Amino acid sequence: MTEYLFVGKSVPRTIEADKVTGRAVYIDDLKRPGMLYGKICYSRYAHARIKRIDTSRAEKLPGVRAVLTGRDVPDVRVGFLKDQTVLKRDVVRQFRDEVAAVAAISPEIAAEACDLIEVEYEELPGVFDPFEAMKADAPLVHEVDARGRPLKSNILPLPWKFSAGDVEQGRKAAAFTVKDTVRTTWVNQCCMGTSGCIAEFDVNGNLTLYSQTNVIFGHVGRITEYFNAIGLKGKKIRVVNATVGGSFGTKLDTDIYEFIAIQLALKTRKPVKILFDREEEFRALPPRQPAVFDIEQGCDAEGRLTFRHVTAVLDNGAYTSWGATTPSVMMMPMSSLYRVPNVFFQATCVYTNNIYCQAMRGYGNPQATFAVETSMDTLAEAAGIDPLEFRRINRNRPGDLTPMRLKITSCGLEECIQSVEERLGWKEKRGKRNGRGVGMASLIHVAGGARVTRSDGHGIMIKVNEFGQVDVIESGTDQGQGSPTVISQMVAEALGVRPEDVSLTFGDTGLALWDAGTHASRHTFMAGNAAIRACRKAKQQILEMAVEQIPGIVKGGFKRKKRKDPEFVPPDLDYGLISDPDKLDIRDRMVFPKEAPDHPYFRVPIHFVLRGALHVGTGQSKVVAAEAFYDPPTEMLDRELKGNLSQTYAFGATGVEVAVDEKTGEVTILRMVAAHDVGKAINPTLLLGQIYGAAYTGVGYGLTEEIKVKNGRVMNPTFRDYQMLTAMDVVPVEAVIVEPDDADGPFGAKGVGEPGLVPTAPAIANAIYDAVGVRIRELPITPEKVLAALRDRDRAS
Amino acid sequence: MKKVSVSFTLNGDAVTAEVPVTWNLLKTLRDYFELTGAKEGCGVGECGACTVLVDGEAVNSCLYPVFEVEGKSVTTIEGLAGEDGALHPVQQAFLENNGVQCGFCTSGMIMSAKALLDHTPSPSEEEIREGIAGNFCRCTGYVQIVEAIDMAAKKIKQAG
Numbered sequence A: 001m002t003e004y005l006f007v008g009k010s011v012p013r014t015i016e017a018d019k020v021t022g023r024a025v026y027i028d029d030l031k032r033p034g035m036l037y038g039k040i041c042y043s044r045y046a047h048a049r050i051k052r053i054d055t056s057r058a059e060k061l062p063g064v065r066a067v068l069t070g071r072d073v074p075d076v077r078v079g080f081l082k083d084q085t086v087l088k089r090d091v092v093r094q095f096r097d098e099v100a101a102v103a104a105i106s107p108e109i110a111a112e113a114c115d116l117i118e119v120e121y122e123e124l125p126g127v128f129d130p131f132e133a134m135k136a137d138a139p140l141v142h143e144v145d146a147r148g149r150p151l152k153s154n155i156l157p158l159p160w161k162f163s164a165g166d167v168e169q170g171r172k173a174a175a176f177t178v179k180d181t182v183r184t185t186w187v188n189q190c191c192m193g194t195s196g197c198i199a200e201f202d203v204n205g206n207l208t209l210y211s212q213t214n215v216i217f218g219h220v221g222r223i224t225e226y227f228n229a230i231g232l233k234g235k236k237i238r239v240v241n242a243t244v245g246g247s248f249g250t251k252l253d254t255d256i257y258e259f260i261a262i263q264l265a266l267k268t269r270k271p272v273k274i275l276f277d278r279e280e281e282f283r284a285l286p287p288r289q290p291a292v293f294d295i296e297q298g299c300d301a302e303g304r305l306t307f308r309h310v311t312a313v314l315d316n317g318a319y320t321s322w323g324a325t326t327p328s329v330m331m332m333p334m335s336s337l338y339r340v341p342n343v344f345f346q347a348t349c350v351y352t353n354n355i356y357c358q359a360m361r362g363y364g365n366p367q368a369t370f371a372v373e374t375s376m377d378t379l380a381e382a383a384g385i386d387p388l389e390f391r392r393i394n395r396n397r398p399g400d401l402t403p404m405r406l407k408i409t410s411c412g413l414e415e416c417i418q419s420v421e422e423r424l425g426w427k428e429k430r431g432k433r434n435g436r437g438v439g440m441a442s443l444i445h446v447a448g449g450a451r452v453t454r455s456d457g458h459g460i461m462i463k464v465n466e467f468g469q470v471d472v473i474e475s476g477t478d479q480g481q482g483s484p485t486v487i488s489q490m491v492a493e494a495l496g497v498r499p500e501d502v503s504l505t506f507g508d509t510g511l512a513l514w515d516a517g518t519h520a521s522r523h524t525f526m527a528g529n530a531a532i533r534a535c536r537k538a539k540q541q542i543l544e545m546a547v548e549q550i551p552g553i554v555k556g557g558f559k560r561k562k563r564k565d566p567e568f569v570p571p572d573l574d575y576g577l578i579s580d581p582d583k584l585d586i587r588d589r590m591v592f593p594k595e596a597p598d599h600p601y602f603r604v605p606i607h608f609v610l611r612g613a614l615h616v617g618t619g620q621s622k623v624v625a626a627e628a629f630y631d632p633p634t635e636m637l638d639r640e641l642k643g644n645l646s647q648t649y650a651f652g653a654t655g656v657e658v659a660v661d662e663k664t665g666e667v668t669i670l671r672m673v674a675a676h677d678v679g680k681a682i683n684p685t686l687l688l689g690q691i692y693g694a695a696y697t698g699v700g701y702g703l704t705e706e707i708k709v710k711n712g713r714v715m716n717p718t719f720r721d722y723q724m725l726t727a728m729d730v731v732p733v734e735a736v737i738v739e740p741d742d743a744d745g746p747f748g749a750k751g752v753g754e755p756g757l758v759p760t761a762p763a764i765a766n767a768i769y770d771a772v773g774v775r776i777r778e779l780p781i782t783p784e785k786v787l788a789a790l791r792d793r794d795r796a797s
Numbered sequence B: 001m002k003k004v005s006v007s008f009t010l011n012g013d014a015v016t017a018e019v020p021v022t023w024n025l026l027k028t029l030r031d032y033f034e035l036t037g038a039k040e041g042c043g044v045g046e047c048g049a050c051t052v053l054v055d056g057e058a059v060n061s062c063l064y065p066v067f068e069v070e071g072k073s074v075t076t077i078e079g080l081a082g083e084d085g086a087l088h089p090v091q092q093a094f095l096e097n098n099g100v101q102c103g104f105c106t107s108g109m110i111m112s113a114k115a116l117l118d119h120t121p122s123p124s125e126e127e128i129r130e131g132i133a134g135n136f137c138r139c140t141g142y143v144q145i146v147e148a149i150d151m152a153a154k155k156i157k158q159a160g
Helices: A056-060 A107-116 A167-173 A216-229 A256-268 A278-284 A322-336 A365-383 A387-393 A413-424 A483-495 A523-564 A606-613 A684-704 A760-772 A783-796 B025-032 B089-096 B106-119 B125-131 B143-159
Strands: A036-042 A048-054 A064-069 A098-104 A118-123 A161-164 A176-184 A196-201 A207-211 A237-241 A272-275 A291-299 A305-317 A343-351 A436-446 A458-464 A470-474 A502-505 A584-587 A590-593 A624-630 A649-660 A667-677 A733-738 B003-010 B013-020 B051-054 B057-060 B073-075
Touching (some): A064 A107, A176 A365, A216 A237, A256 A272, A305 A322, A322 A436, A365 A387, A365 A760, A387 A413, A413 A649, A413 A667, A413 A733, A470 A483, A483 A502, A483 A523, A523 A584, A523 A624, A590 A606, A684 A733, A684 B143, B051 B106, B057 B106, B089 B106, B106 B143, B125 B143
Parallel strands (some): A036 A272, A305 A343, A667 A733, B003 B073
Antiparallel strands (some): A036 A098, A064 A098, A176 A291, A196 A272, A458 A624, A649 A667, B003 B013
């Protein structure tokens, strides 16, 4: 095996030094000449008819440059199901509905103007529960669909129905079966940097959008479609990212505020910035999709799963963003977490007058895994098998083809489960019921791309200058995950330079090739594979130059020596060693013959070769530049929702030990072991950061976090009331990195951005059960819920 | 709007700002002095992204009325590195131990850490956690931040 110089090393994030000196420019910090500030005026009702809007007082306020309502912008629908307009003209269907927008010379004036807009509403009956909304007499959230056809129901026309094998057969084959109803709720992504953008048109009417998106080309696609619909066909769009203050899924879709900024910029012909305040971020940003699952599983007498039957209901809110597509990811754990031959999964998305949802780290996986892993524990108990052993029996193995047709290649799940068992002291600690307990849960996630769009490709461009410095134009985005460092390590390794020689540009559609998006934990895998391919080409170019250059460099050296020392006799060298690019290699900035890496004359610095070869004269000058576009040989899901959508899959297991205070219902996490099959850790320190961060967000998901929504209104739109974890919430996470070296991964690596969050909440729930014998099937597991369950337990006994 | 003239020391320099009386210190730093390292994460003193030092104490500059700073000394993240550009040990440790991810909380986090280490050169883990209790971070789970501050404390002590 080759020993890597930079891959596998904890290279510091020096490339991001701007972030520790206050120099990094976030959207908050970015100003354009003549820039105006936009502010959105939201609905005051969850469901109402707009009877009248009077903007005259707002328009008269000094400093206001534009006021827009639904009457002032084209009545064009946007979004995944085209079920909303940019500004709402006649009806509002949720509290965050955008009714009007203002552009002014300062954020304060814009906010004041918003307050001066008078809107008269006629309240309509709302529906705030998806089960209520499915009833025949429920108020309709939408009366017509995108094409104007009348709607009879609040149920969305989405095909989330998956079936594999024969569930009835599986039921018959089962010696034990269990049924659970499991609920998950809305949580906010809580990016520390709030949402924002700047829209700017040039005199030719072409748009530059300074953005935070992690899907830059998806942005261009959606805005192009919008331009076509509003009569701006042919106008060009460039999306450029500022430094991004966290993403966690929030920047996957093009949000309404971005279209509003575009409209305000069109109207004023000035750059317009919209930047959310924190309360807006809680009220008007689509959070994680909630879901209610009915899950039934069975196993035979040996504990092997025979079937899994799941139905889910998702509160879609009033409009449709990516939240409604989370079932496509839920299907992965539903069908493929553990070996289960017969599977049925159906998800129904229902319109309500609540907030609508988007993506969040893990997409639908944390919700679905909470259901599966709750059921795994109850089934293990029914079968009288230790829950950890039960998971070991049913674990995925390398070479499996799952019911969803996922091809499992490398799979370190067995080792992850074993790590949890050993490090947590599972055998000694389990089953005491003394207020302390252990629990675990596993995960599967895409880790080699995710073909959710026709192309799952990723482009990269690399150029090397005469000093041996490397510029990388990356089509992905950097939202803080560490990509600049990790990609610089992989480029340095593949090209033969050092990480500090590499500069990277991210998130600019005007420069980059194409990318499906920095989502689905795919950046390291995709960018790494693309980088390896591009570096191979660039290296070949340099080596061809080296064949021409090295003899001259060596002979020039001899000449200089001879001038100093007339006695010097040049040695007789075997120039055959360097006669062909294939005979040479580059490593750590040095070009050398493979057969004699330490050759005293033929080992030369890369910049000697480049300086000699690049800028040499008429007709002879060259550049070193290469590009690669990596699109893995994966499959789109077919009509049955089956297909190998990722080139490889991540596995992991989290075990936790908790203490439950029976007097207060409070749960304390005493220990957490998070074992992750990552293929290969490109940068162990940065990898740990992904695991720790995701685990913490998972603990919040499990224990504290919830957007409280009452009759459609967000009741806790502040950090104080939302209860994100702080540094005082100590979670002793012990990360275990399992490295089976994935054959398709760059240097063996798989994706790891999302997995850490996925099994955390169910592992906690299962540990609580082990500690005090109450099973909480609804997130978050607050002290109130634990106390109520303890009371029920005591009453029952 | 009525303006107020405030003179104070900013990152070692004597400065005077003429800003609306309603402005807080954060807005003054960001919009008047164009020191945008301190961030507004919530605007109501809950998240700590705006933390700067006033006379050596970490404060939420989003809650700090600008006229209160008269005659005082303010240090922001921009004033932390040495004159030669050398990073402060806390900044260096954040880079080395992955104490920074998206970076939005980082300026405030580092200033809280600096205030802590100035008062408590050898903090326990609990003291470190208390020192940054008012600084929220969504990326890191605080683990590598706490470690980084500990590393910086040891480094400062060694350099002695």
